[in-house]
Amino acid sequence: MKSLWNIKAFCMVVExxxxxxxxxALGVSPSAVTRAVQALENELNTLLLARSSRQFSLTPAGELYFESARQILHIQDAADEELSRLRATPRGWLRLAAPQILSxxxxxxxxxxxxxxxPELRFDIRYSDTTLDPVQEQLDLVIRGAFPIDSELIGYPLWHYRRHLYASPGYLTRHGQPANPEALNEHVILMHTAPRILRAWNFVxxxxxxxxxxxxxxxxDNGLALLAAVEAGLGxxxxxxxxxxxxxxxxxxxxVCGExxxxxxxxxxxxxxAVAAQxxxxxxxxxxxxxxxxxxPIRPN
Incomplete structure (x- = not known):
């Protein structure tokens, strides 16, 4: 089995x-790095670097092996990170934003x-239905609803759901149940305006x-107020x-229009x-x- 130290030294020299x-960069002497690369070549029984008195270049075998070596180190780093997470006790401040309804x-x-x-965890939470950027707002995590936006942020799905139209029994007693979506223009429509106004509603x-x-x-401008207004019979x-x-x-x-x-x-x-910057x-x-x-939430039928 090839020494990870030798592989790391080889990749560092190339990079x-x-x-x-x-x-x-490795905190060792140049001779130690030289020995590590030579040891790797001996293990592989292949010349990886063609050396002259002042410079070196990758051999064809070295070019091929370099890509695999980087993948090996990446896998090892990921494994070390996972083990560190398992060992670490979560503590300190976690700064996040979430829609108001989650409050x-x-x-x-x-x-x-x-x-x-x-008990050593601390939470700093901003409840907002606007689309916040975790980088600009210096947040560890931003929880969002609706549809992921294409960006350089890293996304983490939490749960899927569906959207329907709803009204209170009192509202429907006063105004009646619309027979189909086309009849909605005769009714009081409440619209959530954050993060943006979506006038085009697609029914399936x-x-x-x-x-x-x-x-x-x-x-x-927020889902909590919208829910309260619907339940109160506003529309x-x-x-x-x-x-x-x-x-x-x-x-x-x-x-409403339940199908x-x-x-x-x-x-x-x-x-x-949820989205994060890293x-x-x-x-x-x-x-x-x-x-x-x-x-x-358990998915309703």
Missing amino acids: RKSFVIAAR CRILPEVLTELTLHY GNGREITLNMRASHRL IARLSDWLAEPLVAQGRLCR FRLVSARGEDPQMH RRLPARTRLLIDTLIAHR
């Missing part, structure tokens, strides 16, 4: 284009469970696909099934997801993601 600079659904229970098991169901440009009767709104269906079961809301669901322009259902997450951040997934 830094110098035995001396590679030795400095009273799921997240309070998750945070309570985590602090019971890891009953063997049909319908796109309607909706005109809002009232606008609200009809597009809501997440994981949030609204438990209220339907309690008789506090009713699904239809609302999707993206590409026909996709939304998902709750792929190798601290143990406390990874723990929060895993616990949120464990507490994800």
